[in-house]
Amino acid sequence: MATMIMDKDRTEAFSDGIFAVAITLLILDFKAPDRGAANSNGELVHALLGLWPSLLAFLISFVTILVMWINHHGFFTLLKEVDRRLLYANGFLLLIVTMLPFPTAVLAQHLQTPAAKTAAVFYCAMFVLVNVGYNLMYMAGARQYLVRDKACGRVMSRVRNAYRLGFVWYSLATVVSAFHAPAGVIICSLLWLLWARLDYSTR
Amino acid sequence: MATMIMDKDRTEAFSDGIFAVAITLLILDFKAPDRGAANSNGELVHALLGLWPSLLAFLISFVTILVMWINHHGFFTLLKEVDRRLLYANGFLLLIVTMLPFPTAVLAQHLQTPAAKTAAVFYCAMFVLVNVGYNLMYMAGARQYLVRDKACGRVMSRVRNAYRLGFVWYSLATVVSAFHAPAGVIICSLLWLLWARLDYSTR
Amino acid sequence: MATMIMDKDRTEAFSDGIFAVAITLLILDFKAPDRGAANSNGELVHALLGLWPSLLAFLISFVTILVMWINHHGFFTLLKEVDRRLLYANGFLLLIVTMLPFPTAVLAQHLQTPAAKTAAVFYCAMFVLVNVGYNLMYMAGARQYLVRDKACGRVMSRVRNAYRLGFVWYSLATVVSAFHAPAGVIICSLLWLLWARLDYSTR
Amino acid sequence: MATMIMDKDRTEAFSDGIFAVAITLLILDFKAPDRGAANSNGELVHALLGLWPSLLAFLISFVTILVMWINHHGFFTLLKEVDRRLLYANGFLLLIVTMLPFPTAVLAQHLQTPAAKTAAVFYCAMFVLVNVGYNLMYMAGARQYLVRDKACGRVMSRVRNAYRLGFVWYSLATVVSAFHAPAGVIICSLLWLLWARLDYSTR
Numbered sequence: 001m002a003t004m005i006m007d008k009d010r011t012e013a014f015s016d017g018i019f020a021v022a023i024t025l026l027i028l029d030f031k032a033p034d035r036g037a038a039n040s041n042g043e044l045v046h047a048l049l050g051l052w053p054s055l056l057a058f059l060i061s062f063v064t065i066l067v068m069w070i071n072h073h074g075f076f077t078l079l080k081e082v083d084r085r086l087l088y089a090n091g092f093l094l095l096i097v098t099m100l101p102f103p104t105a106v107l108a109q110h111l112q113t114p115a116a117k118t119a120a121v122f123y124c125a126m127f128v129l130v131n132v133g134y135n136l137m138y139m140a141g142a143r144q145y146l147v148r149d150k151a152c153g154r155v156m157s158r159v160r161n162a163y164r165l166g167f168v169w170y171s172l173a174t175v176v177s178a179f180h181a182p183a184g185v186i187i188c189s190l191l192w193l194l195w196a197r198l199d200y201s202t203r
Numbered sequence: 204m205a206t207m208i209m210d211k212d213r214t215e216a217f218s219d220g221i222f223a224v225a226i227t228l229l230i231l232d233f234k235a236p237d238r239g240a241a242n243s244n245g246e247l248v249h250a251l252l253g254l255w256p257s258l259l260a261f262l263i264s265f266v267t268i269l270v271m272w273i274n275h276h277g278f279f280t281l282l283k284e285v286d287r288r289l290l291y292a293n294g295f296l297l298l299i300v301t302m303l304p305f306p307t308a309v310l311a312q313h314l315q316t317p318a319a320k321t322a323a324v325f326y327c328a329m330f331v332l333v334n335v336g337y338n339l340m341y342m343a344g345a346r347q348y349l350v351r352d353k354a355c356g357r358v359m360s361r362v363r364n365a366y367r368l369g370f371v372w373y374s375l376a377t378v379v380s381a382f383h384a385p386a387g388v389i390i391c392s393l394l395w396l397l398w399a400r401l402d403y404s405t406r
Numbered sequence: 407m408a409t410m411i412m413d414k415d416r417t418e419a420f421s422d423g424i425f426a427v428a429i430t431l432l433i434l435d436f437k438a439p440d441r442g443a444a445n446s447n448g449e450l451v452h453a454l455l456g457l458w459p460s461l462l463a464f465l466i467s468f469v470t471i472l473v474m475w476i477n478h479h480g481f482f483t484l485l486k487e488v489d490r491r492l493l494y495a496n497g498f499l500l501l502i503v504t505m506l507p508f509p510t511a512v513l514a515q516h517l518q519t520p521a522a523k524t525a526a527v528f529y530c531a532m533f534v535l536v537n538v539g540y541n542l543m544y545m546a547g548a549r550q551y552l553v554r555d556k557a558c559g560r561v562m563s564r565v566r567n568a569y570r571l572g573f574v575w576y577s578l579a580t581v582v583s584a585f586h587a588p589a590g591v592i593i594c595s596l597l598w599l600l601w602a603r604l605d606y607s608t609r
Numbered sequence: 610m611a612t613m614i615m616d617k618d619r620t621e622a623f624s625d626g627i628f629a630v631a632i633t634l635l636i637l638d639f640k641a642p643d644r645g646a647a648n649s650n651g652e653l654v655h656a657l658l659g660l661w662p663s664l665l666a667f668l669i670s671f672v673t674i675l676v677m678w679i680n681h682h683g684f685f686t687l688l689k690e691v692d693r694r695l696l697y698a699n700g701f702l703l704l705i706v707t708m709l710p711f712p713t714a715v716l717a718q719h720l721q722t723p724a725a726k727t728a729a730v731f732y733c734a735m736f737v738l739v740n741v742g743y744n745l746m747y748m749a750g751a752r753q754y755l756v757r758d759k760a761c762g763r764v765m766s767r768v769r770n771a772y773r774l775g776f777v778w779y780s781l782a783t784v785v786s787a788f789h790a791p792a793g794v795i796i797c798s799l800l801w802l803l804w805a806r807l808d809y810s811t812r
Contacts, residue, residue: 005810010621010682012213017423017629020220024301025636027228032308035256035316044318048309048325053644062301066294070287073213084679091675098633098671105641106657113644115653122657201208215416220626223423227504230431235511238459238519247521251512251528265504269497273490276416404411418619426626430707433634438714441662441722450724454715454731468707472700476693479619607614 005081011090012076018094019072023065025101026058057108061101067195068097068130074200075134078155079141080148089140093133100126111181120181124174124188131166138163150202162198166191208284214293215279221297222275226268228304229261260311264304270398271300271333277403278337281358282344283351292343296336303329314384323384327377327391334369341366353405365401369394414488417496421478424500429471431507432464463514467507473601474503474536480606481540484561485547486554495546499539506532517587526587530580530594537572544569556608568604572597614690620699621685627703628681632674634710635667666717670710676804677706677739683809684743687764688750689757698749702742709735720790729790733783733797740775747772759811771807775800 030051038044072093082090103119103126110119138160141147147156169191177184233254241247275296285293306322306329313322341363344350350359372394380387436457444450478499488496509525509532516525544566547553553562575597583590639660647653681702691699712728712735719728747769750756756765778800786793 006682007686010625010685013216013622014625014629014678014682016213016217017220017426017626018633020217020224020423021629021633022636023297024221024224024228025633027225027301027305028231028637030302030305032260032305032312035312038313038318039316041318041321044309044313044321048321057641058302059298062298063294066291066298069217070290070294073209073217073290076213077210087679087682088675091672091679094632095668095671095675098636099639099667102636102639102641106653109641109644110647110653113647114649115647118650118653118657216419219416219420220423220629223420223427223626226500227424227427227431230428230504230508231434233505233508235463235508235515238515241516241521242519244521244524247512247516247524251524261505262501265501266497269494269501272420273493273497276412276420276493279416280413419622422619422623423626426623426630429703430627430630430634433631433707433711434637436708436711438666438711438718441718444719444724445722447724447727450715450719450727454727464708465704468704469700472697472704475623476696476700479615479623479696482619483616 005083006087008076008079008082011082011087012073015072015090015094016069018098019065019069022098022101023062023069025098026054026061026105029054029058029105053108054105057101057105060108061104064104064192065097065100067192071134071195071198071200074198075137075141075159077200078148078159078202079146081146082141083146086137086140086146089133089136093130093137096126096129096133100130107185111185116181117178120177120184121174124170124177124184127188127191128167128170128174131163131170135163135167148202155200155202159198159200162194166194208286209290211279211282211285214285214290218275218293218297219272221301222268222272225301225304226265226272228301229257229264229308232257232261232308256311257308260304260308263311264307267307267395268300268303270395274337274398274401274403277401278340278344278362280403281351281362281405282349284349285344286349289340289343289349292336292339296333296340299329299332299336303333310388314388319384320381323380323387324377327373327380327387330391330394331370331373331377334366334373338366338370351405358403358405362401362403365397369397411487411489412493414482414485417488417493418482421496421500422475424504425471425475425478428504428507429468429475431504432460432467432511435460435464435511459514460511463507463511466514467510470510470598471503471506473598477540477601477604477606480604481543481547481565483606484554484565484608485552487552488547489552492543492546492552495539495542499536499543502532502535502539506536513591517591522587523584526583526590527580530576530583530590533594533597534573534576534580537569537576541569541573554608561606561608565604565606568600572600614692615696617685617688617691620691620696624681624699624703625678627707628674628678631707631710632671632678634707635663635670635714638663638667638714662717663714666710666714669717670713673713673801674706674709676801680743680804680807680809683807684746684750684768686809687757687768687811688755690755691750692755695746695749695755698742698745702739702746705735705738705742709739716794720794725790726787729786729793730783733779733786733793736797736800737776737779737783740772740779744772744776757811764809764811768807768809771803775803 033044033047038047103123107119107123110116142156169187173184173187176187236247236250241250306326310322310326313319345359345363372390376387376390379390439450439453444453509529513525513529516522548562575593579590579593582593642653642656647656712732716728716732719725751765778796782793782796785796
């Protein structure tokens with residue numbers, strides 16, 4: 001099979017569409033209480049406050065996917081073209097991105113219940129998969145003929161090291177959460193400080 | 204962390220995808236009545252008319268998000284590039300845009316019930332957050348190296364002043380609606396006359 | 407308010423996002439029957455065949471919105487820029503496009519019931535609104551400084567006349583369907599022969 | 610009717626929006642179990658494992674539509690422009706893509722039930738329609754004035770032959786699945802080895 005060079009712009013547009021669906025997914029859990037269901041200000045306040053696990057899940061999911069989109073965006077600025085192998089790696093990442101709101105909602109519903117450990121392991125393990133997606137994308141994209149000339153060297157090492165480090169920490173978080181759910185989730189969360197600041201600039 | 208200059212086009216495409224999901228969200232509340240549920244023209248007319256709170260919510264939400272998109276569009280015409288700080292400010296705005304249909308639906312369901320004040324405060328307070336989003340986006344975007352050369356000066360002041368003024372009025376509307384729900388909502392609505400006409404042109 | 411020239415590309419992208427949501431909306435009514443709900447091939451066939459009104463609604467809605475998108479696409483090829491007035495006309499059209507799957511589903515559910523006339527009037531009246539949207543878009547877009555130079559003259563008249571003709575026929579269809587539901591729907595449907603072939607080319 | 614040359618970029622953007630909706634459709638079947646519904650780790654694990662048919666359907670549907678998108682993307686790299694006939698062929702393909710998650714979910718729910726043959730025939734027959742869509746797109750697109758100069762000849766024959774071959778095999782799979790459901794589905798699945806590798810490059 002010959003190398004097939006494809007359109008970077010369209011790959012970004014398709015990815016952005018999927019990111020946009022995934023990031024807004026959990027807003028579907030918010031349904032306005034019917035007129036009959038809340039007969040006073042107190043009851044409506046109570047009904048709205050009762051939505052906190054849905055709100056928490058939506059906020060975490062939105063911020064998480066936003067940061068992932070920024071990293072996706074950053075990585076693609078390093079590329080000049082895409083090939084089929086990159087499209088599959090990118091496809092795997094998009095698959096996991098689409099699934100992410102679900103374990104996030106499970107975690108928000110169950111973190112304070114006796115089923116917390118299961119929810120936390122599920123959540124952390126999903127981030128291992130997210131991280132595998134970024135590493136696959138890196139490996140598919142970091143080949144000479146796909147990377148922009150000025151992107152070689154320092155920035156590529158920086159990105160590769162961050163992605164590898166992520167794998168170690170997310171795996172650790174998954175193991176830890178089987179014994180202590182909040183500790184595992186905290187390790188996961190601390191890693192956002194890394195992703196929110198990871199620098200893809202070439203200067 | 205070095206400044207990371209990113210792709211304005213892709214940021215717009217991602218934002219447009221989220222705006223498109225948000226603006227169409229409340230149409231999901233419309234389900235065709237089953238064949239069995241309406242056995243005559245009168246019953247079907249009655250069933251359709253009973254959807255008025257959903258229709259009202261959809262219309263308000265659509266027009267509101269359309270005007271917000273036009274302002275988002277207008278502001279981005281002033282920029283030549285985006286950086287990470289702007290991506291986060293934009294992300295916060297998109298988060299609030301996605302949430303907006305929910306308080307709109309709550310308001311439409313409850314404006315004529317004893318829970319009207321709660322619904323109105325919730326609705327107006329969400330617009331304080333929308334306005335904070337635009338102000339953050341302004342502050343992140345109004346820096347010398349991101350703004351197009353011909354956009355400096357007059358147009359930037361005009362936009363900044365409108366956004367600041369909005370904060371004052373939306374805060375006032377939130378306080379007022381705790382005492383008189385319709386009055387607060389009317390203040391909110393009058394502000395659309397400002398946003399629908401705010402001029403981002405540089406001539 | 408000075409004329410504000412805006413970005414045609416981004417307007418198209420936002421419109422395409424909303425068209426994509428609207429055209430796929432009715433697929434949400436298809437839910438796979440649970441394993442327990444169909445215990446034999448006969449029962450599953452029966453369950454699938456029972457979905458015909460949903461399938462009919464989906465197919466009509468998809469084809470209708472596809473043809474509307476092609477006309478939207480065709481009209482925008484005539485423009486070189488957009489201004490705020492066009493954004494509002496386009497926004498009105500997108501509002502109606504988003505609503506269209508609902509009356510389509512109502513019609514598919516009720517065309518063979520005693521409530522057929524109500525469903526048909528609702529359906530035809532929505533197309534009057536669709537047509538108003540195209541006429542508003544034409545009026546907002548047909549001004550000298552927005553239209554591409556080579557688009558003037560013949561093609562603009564052809565489009566304008568088709569849109570005006572549409573208004574007459576859809577209004578007629580609405581009146582007719584109050585007396586004879588199928589006749590009104592047939593008039594509506596015949597007009598697709600016009601829209602599916604309307605030529606926006608400038609040669 | 611004169612030939613109307615239209616905008617390839619916008620056609621791709623609209624198609625990508627619909628692909629993005631279709632590929633994420635089955636994720637809507639995943640709802641986090643309520644706090645009350647799982648009172649221990651064991652119960653939550655059990656509830657999550659019970660989602661396997663939904664997960665299977667989502668994974669198959671995602672991978673299938675991803676490969677279809679890559680082929681759509683590949684085919685469009687061969688074109689320089691689109692005309693109305695291609696827009697309708699593309700529209701038919703998008704219609705089928707949007708419907709595909711439904712038979713996939715039916716198959717995942719029923720492959721191990723007595724209704725397996727019905728589900729398998731429905732699934733395989735949908736791929737006959739998918740294949741008809743690609744063949745129509747090929748026929749509409751393979752005309753001299755739409756194809757990029759360097760795409761003529763070898764690559765066009767290779768693509769045409771693959772699409773035709775697909776029609777034969779999918780038809781066969783549909784017939785086989787009426788007698789032996791798993792065999793039909795396996796034939797369908799083997800064809801992905803062809804589509805996942807089909808080469809649209811012109812060198």
